[in-house]
Every structure is written in structure tokens, then in C-alpha cells.
Amino acid sequence: xxxxxxxxxxxxxxxxxxxxxxxxxxxxxxxxxxxxxxxxxxxxxxxxxxxxxxxxxxxxxxxxxxxxxxxxxxxxxxxxxxxxxxxxxxxxxxxxxxxxxxxxxxxxxxxxxxxxxxxxxxxxxxxxxxxxxxxxxxxxxxxxxxxxxxxxxxxxxxxxxxxxxxxxxxxxxxxxxxxxxxxxxxxxxxxxxxxxxxxxxxxxxxxxxxxxxxxxxxxxxxxxxxxxxxxxxxxxxxxxxxxxxxxxxxxxxxxxxxxxxxxxxxxxxxxxxxxxxxxxxxxxxxxxxxxxxxxxxxxxxxxxxxxxxxxxxxxxxxxxxxxxxxxxxxxxxxxxxxxxxxxxxxxxxxxxxxxxxxxxxxxxxxxxxxxxxxxxxxxxxxxxxxxxxxxxxxxxx
Amino acid sequence: xxxxxxxxxxxxxxxxxxxxxxxxxxxxxxxxxxxxxxxxxxxxxxxxxxxxxxxxxxxxxxxxxxxxxxxxxxxxxxxxxxxxxxxxxxxxxxxxxxxxxxxxxxxxxxxxxxxxxxxxxxxxxxxxxxxxxxxxxxxxxxxxxxxxxxxxxxxxxxxxxxxxxxxxxxxxxxxxxxxxxxxxxxxxxxxxxxxxxxxxxxxxxxxxxxxxxxxxxxxxxxxxxxxxxxxxxxxxxxxxxxxxxxxxxxxxxxx
Numbered sequence: 001x002x003x004x005x006x007x008x009x010x011x012x013x014x015x016x017x018x019x020x021x022x023x024x025x026x027x028x029x030x031x032x033x034x035x036x037x038x039x040x041x042x043x044x045x046x047x048x049x050x051x052x053x054x055x056x057x058x059x060x061x062x063x064x065x066x067x068x069x070x071x072x073x074x075x076x077x078x079x080x081x082x083x084x085x086x087x088x089x090x091x092x093x094x095x096x097x098x099x100x101x102x103x104x105x106x107x108x109x110x111x112x113x114x115x116x117x118x119x120x121x122x123x124x125x126x127x128x129x130x131x132x133x134x135x136x137x138x139x140x141x142x143x144x145x146x147x148x149x150x151x152x153x154x155x156x157x158x159x160x161x162x163x164x165x166x167x168x169x170x171x172x173x174x175x176x177x178x179x180x181x182x183x184x185x186x187x188x189x190x191x192x193x194x195x196x197x198x199x200x201x202x203x204x205x206x207x208x209x210x211x212x213x214x215x216x217x218x219x220x221x222x223x224x225x226x227x228x229x230x231x232x233x234x235x236x237x238x239x240x241x242x243x244x245x246x247x248x249x250x251x252x253x254x255x256x257x258x259x260x261x262x263x264x265x266x267x268x269x270x271x272x273x274x275x276x277x278x279x280x281x282x283x284x285x286x287x288x289x290x291x292x293x294x295x296x297x298x299x300x301x302x303x304x305x306x307x308x309x310x311x312x313x314x315x316x317x318x319x320x321x322x323x324x325x326x327x328x329x330x331x332x333x334x335x336x337x338x339x340x341x342x343x344x345x346x347x348x349x350x351x352x353x354x355x356x357x358x359x360x361x362x363x364x365x366x367x368x369x370x371x372x373x374x375x376x377x378x379x380x381x382x383x384x385x386x387x388x389x390x391x392x393x394x395x396x397x
Numbered sequence: 398x399x400x401x402x403x404x405x406x407x408x409x410x411x412x413x414x415x416x417x418x419x420x421x422x423x424x425x426x427x428x429x430x431x432x433x434x435x436x437x438x439x440x441x442x443x444x445x446x447x448x449x450x451x452x453x454x455x456x457x458x459x460x461x462x463x464x465x466x467x468x469x470x471x472x473x474x475x476x477x478x479x480x481x482x483x484x485x486x487x488x489x490x491x492x493x494x495x496x497x498x499x500x501x502x503x504x505x506x507x508x509x510x511x512x513x514x515x516x517x518x519x520x521x522x523x524x525x526x527x528x529x530x531x532x533x534x535x536x537x538x539x540x541x542x543x544x545x546x547x548x549x550x551x552x553x554x555x556x557x558x559x560x561x562x563x564x565x566x567x568x569x570x571x572x573x574x575x576x577x578x579x580x581x582x583x584x585x586x587x588x589x590x591x592x593x594x595x596x597x598x599x600x601x602x603x604x605x606x607x608x609x610x611x612x613x614x615x616x617x618x619x620x621x622x623x624x625x626x627x628x629x630x631x632x633x634x635x636x637x638x639x640x641x642x643x644x645x646x647x648x649x650x651x652x
Contacts, residue, residue, distance in 0.1 A: 011497065012496060012497040012509065013509055013513070014424070014426070014427075016427045017426040021426040021430065334535055338527050339440060339444075342437045342440055349433075349434075375444075379444070381451070382447040382448045382451040383443060385455060386443075387447070388533070389455050391529055391533050393464065393604065394545070394547075394556060394557060394601060395464060395468065395598075395601050395602065395605075397475065397598035397601070
């Protein structure tokens with residue numbers, strides 16, 4: 001394109017919405033990987049999954065409509081109750097400052113996810129594509145993969161790309177296993193999770209809300225798996241430095257000196273979302289979204305601060321359940337996948353708008369999941385017939 | 398061959414869109430968001446249309462007139478949504494301009510506006526290709542292919558990929574023309590765009606006749622070429638006239 005614009009500084013198009021794109025891109029990558037996994041493996045793996053989610057009911061295709069509905073409701077209810085209990089336990093532990101225990105527990109659970117779920121998925125892929133590989137090499141590679149993953153997510157200072165990449169991989173693995181649940185249970189679970197999310201973040205006594213408030217009042221990292229988009233740097237260097245300091249803070253949580261709060265704390269309006277890991281086999285997560293508005297120094301630079309640079313945080317649980325929805329849609333048809341993808345993205349956009357408006361932690365699941373399910377149903381019910389009718393006659397417009 | 402063929406079809410229908418995306422859109426976050434919004438907009442319009450037609454489908458009769466009604470109503474509705482899209486964008490542009498003024502002390506340049514229009518058009522085009530073609534391509538990755546009786550020279554997937562590429566071009570660049578026409582109040586262009594759209598859609602009606610795709614598809618591409626040429630002319634005219642103006646005013650600007 002001809003850049004007739006003589007100004008050398010970046011324009012609106014380059015800067016506006018960068019924060020959003022930085023969160024949209026990993027979510028899209030996560031969904032894409034789940035869809036690819038589901039389509040590659042759906043024919044080969046027929047076995048049902050026995051996990052905590054099927055504790056109360058296991059779907060059987062011979063069951064009647066009402067049996068299925070009842071069973072799905074029951075299992076999603078038990079699932080949500082379990083998550084609620086675990087989240088309260090997490091809040092309690094966090095309140096008692098068992099940070100070290102929480103950290104090692106979460107490192108352990110991500111090790112389990114990466115090593116066992118990941119190993120299982122890799123085995124399926126290997127047998128699906130007939131990859132020639134021997135046991136020793138495979139276990140060595142898997143071991144390295146898992147250990148590096150745990151280090152990258154929790155313990156060590158690594159490049160941001162590696163950290164974010166591993167978070168996305170954990171999301172993909174967990175989401176893939178969720179798509180193996182029976183269809184009705186998946187839908188009931190998605191709805192139940194978004195309702196839970198809504199309650200847990202917004203109700204005064206909601207566990208996630210307690211967690212966020214606690215973390216803010218103590219100025220600590222949330223003990224949870226959170227995807228943190230790198231803040232956009234308007235001042236060169238400022239953003240990255242800030243981010244690193246934050247990581248430092250996280251890695252040795254004993255030293256809680258406020259390097260971070262260089263600005264005055266009042267201008268710092270913190271809140272947003274997180275996912276925490278529950279201890280079920282399929283690591284669990286409850287979501288919400290956290291945004292930080294840091295107006296370091298920009299206030300004097302920019303006059304009235306329209307500019308708010310801050311990282312958007314999205315709980316890994318949101319990643320997982322978005323991907324579960326898309327993965328479930330992929331089991332039906334690709335058209336539903338595209339429709340659900342667009343719906344979820346618009347839901348995310350709406351949530352981010354609300355976030356900018358309310359400036360506090362918001363649940364990221366309800367809007368997206370609701371839109372996703374509506375678009376899924378509409379696509380299945382009417383769009384597909386229409387499209388097939390047009391396309392098979394080679395009619396387009 | 399099978400997976401290769403599947404990817405080939407996908408690349409035929411989406412390849413040019415992909416290169417446009419990589420070269421123009423991907424570096425500018427706001428354009429990515431515009432693209433997503435425009436795809437969503439197009440999808441919603443399609444869902445509304447399909448909902449309205451749900452009661453009459455699938456068409457059992459072999460006659461062609463129901464298809465004519467279907468095409469005409471669909472194109473009419475989509476042109477209406479283009480107008481709504483423009484109205485929404487117009488509101489957004491005011492905010493954008495204010496934001497740019499405050500932050501960068503410059504308003505949106507005409508290239509910025511044109512890029513936004515391009516992203517909006519590309520969103521329509523990509524959504525079209527995705528829903529009309531790519532989402533039906535899944536079987537083509539398997540070991541067989543599929544022919545329709547009325548167009549037996551080529552596999553069905555190849556024909557639909559080629560047609561959807563043509564529509565991708567038409568949608569993308571007619572959006573640029575349309576936005577420009579709305580902005581400048583050029584009545585002629587405002588009328589030409591719906592006419593081109595409906596002409597292109599009517600060209601696909603030729604596919605209903607046996608062997609018709611050998612005539613309909615080239616005609617569609619001629620329309621695509623006309624749109625491209627028109628768009629280029631318009632951009633060229635703006636380039637020259639704005640270039641002159643800019644040269645004159647930039648001295649004042651710098652000082």
C-alpha cells in the first residue's frame with residue numbers, strides 16, 4: 001500500500017486494539033489446535049473417558065432424551081459443585097499464605113497435564129500418522145517437554161513466548177480431553193461453567209472474587225494459571241521492564257517489595273481474570289479476566305489519560321472452555337466451527353468492552369459461551385440447509 | 398493426492414485473501430478487528446437470510462424460478478446490510494478521528510480509511526469463501542471426489558473454490574468502492590455496486606443449466622476484473638489528486 005502519510009509515527013490503525021489482538025491471537029491459536037486435534041483423532045479414538053466429569057452419569061446412546069438430559073444436568077452439577085469446593089479451598093490456602101504449597105501443587109498439576117495428557121495425545125498422534133519412533137526417544141522427549149513446560153510456566157524466568165506457548169499447550173491438552181465427554185454432558189457443562197463463572201466472579205461471596213480481592217489487597221500474584229498478554233509499550237522499554245519485574249516478583253514471592261508500584265497506587269486500578277487449577281485429573285479451571293491499568297508516567301506525557309496501557313489477563317479456564325465449545329462443534333461440521341469461532345470472538349470483544357467500562361474483574365465465559373451456543377444451534381438448524389442447498393447447485397452471492 | 402487436493406482447493410479459494418491479510422492487515426491490529434467484525438456481520442446477515450428461507454428449503458422442484466427469487470432477495474438483503482455496516486462504521490469513524498486527534502495530533506488519513514474499507518471488504522469476502530466453499534471441503538480431504546451432473550468437467554470442489562475466489566475479489570473491492578462512494582456521495586458508484594453484486598449472483602444461475610459452468614464462471618471473472626479495474630481507477634485518481642494536495646500542505650504541516 002502506498003503510505004502517503006508523511007508522519008513517521010505509527011497511526012491509529014497500528015496502535016488501537018493491539019491489546020485485544022494480543023489476547024485474541026493466542027485464543028485463536030488454542031482453538032485452532034484443538035480443532036485440528038479433534039478432526040485428526042476423532043475417528044481413531046472411540047473410547048469414552050472416565051473422569052470426574054462423568055462421576056454421576058455416563059452417556060449411553062441408547063438412553064432416551066430425558067435420561068440424557070437428566071444425566072447431563074446431574075454430572076455438570078456435580079462437576080460445578082466440586083469446582084466450587086476446590087476454589088474455596090484454594091482461597092482458604094491463599095488466605096493462610098500457603099503460597100509455596102499452592103505453587104508446588106500447581107506446578108505438579110501442570111506436570112501431570114503435560115506429561116500424562118500430553119503423552120496420551122502424542123501416542124494417539126503417533127499411531128494415527130504412523131510416526132516411526134522408539135520408546136526411549138519418545139520418553140526422553142516427553143520428559144523434556146514436560147519439565148521445560150513446568151519450569152516455563154511456574155518456576156523459572158524464560159522468554160515470554162515460551163511461557164505463553166506452554167500455557168496455550170496446557171489449554172489445548174485439557175480442552176481436547178473435555179471434547180471426549182459425551183455430547184450432552186459437554187453442553188450442560190459449558191452452560192453450568194458459565195453460570196458458575198458469573199456467580200463466582202460477580203457475587204459478593206464468590207470464590208474467584210474473594211481470590212482477586214485478596215490478591216489485590218496483598219499485592220501478590222494470583223496463584224493460578226493465567227495468560228497474561230504482554231503489555232503494549234507506548235514508551236519503548238517501559239512495558240517489558242514492567243513485565244519482567246512482575247515475573248521476578250512471582251518467582252520469588254517471598255520478597256514482596258513494591259517495585260511494581262512505582263506510580264501511585266491510586267491510579268492503579270487492578271482487576272480482571274484468572275483461571276485457577278483444580279485438582280481433578282482433567283485440570284480444572286475457573287476463569288476470569290484481569291486487567292491492569294497502569295498509567296505510569298503517561299499521565300504527564302499525554303495530558304488527560306485516554307491512553308491506558310495495561311496487560312489483559314485471561315484465565316486459562318476461558319481458553320479451555322472456548323476451545324471445548326469449538327472442538328465440540330468440530331465433531332459436527334466445519335461450518336459450525338467457523339460460526340462458533342466468530343461468536344466466541346465477538347463475545348470476547350463484548351467482554352473486553354464491558355471491562356473497559358466497569359474496570360473490574362469480569363467473568364469471560366458467559367457472553368462468549370452463550371453466543372457460541374446460540375450460533376451453533378442457528379447454524380445447525382437453518383444455515384446448514386441453506387448453504388448446502390445453494391452450494392450444491394453452485395449458486396453463490 | 399487427497400490431502401494435497403484438499404489443501405489446493407482451500408488455497409485456491411483463500412490464497413489471495415491470505416496474501417492480502419499477511420501483507421496489509423496483519424501488521425495493524427485495528428484492521429484485524431475490523432476484519433473479524435465484518436466477518437461476524439456477514440455471518441449474521443447470512444443466518445438471518447437462512448432463517449427466513451428455512452421454511453421453503455430444501456427446494457424440491459427442478460424449476461429455476463425459486464432460485465432466482467432466492468438470489469434476488471439474498472443480494473438485496475446483503476446490500477442492505479452493507480449500508481448498515483457503513484452507518485455503523487461512520488459512527489465509529491467519528492470516535493476514531495477524535496481519538497487520533499487527541500493521541501497523534503492527526504486525523505485519519507484517506508489511506509487509513511481505505512485500508513479500513515479493504516479490511517471490511519476482505520471480511521465479507523473471506524466469510525463468503527469460508528461458508529460457501531471451505532466449510533464444505535471436508536470430504537475433499539478424503540480418498541474420493543465429487544462431481545455434479547450439471548458441471549461434469551471438473552470436480553465439484555474445484556468449481557466451487559474457483560467461484561468463491563471470484564466472489565472474494567468482488568466482495569473485497571466492491572466494499573472499497575462502496576465506502577468511498579458513500580463518503581464522497583458519488584451516486585453512480587453507490588448504484589453500480591448493488592448492480593455488480595446482483596449481476597455476479599445471476600451469473601451463478603447459469604450453472605443451473607447443464608454445462609453452464611463453462612460459461613458462468615468466466616463471466617463471473619470478467620465481472621471481478623471490472624470491479625478490480627474500477628477500484629484501481631478510483632484509488633489512482635485519489636492518489637494523484639491527494640498527492641498534489643499533500644505536497645502543498647505538508648510544508649505548512651511541518652512548520
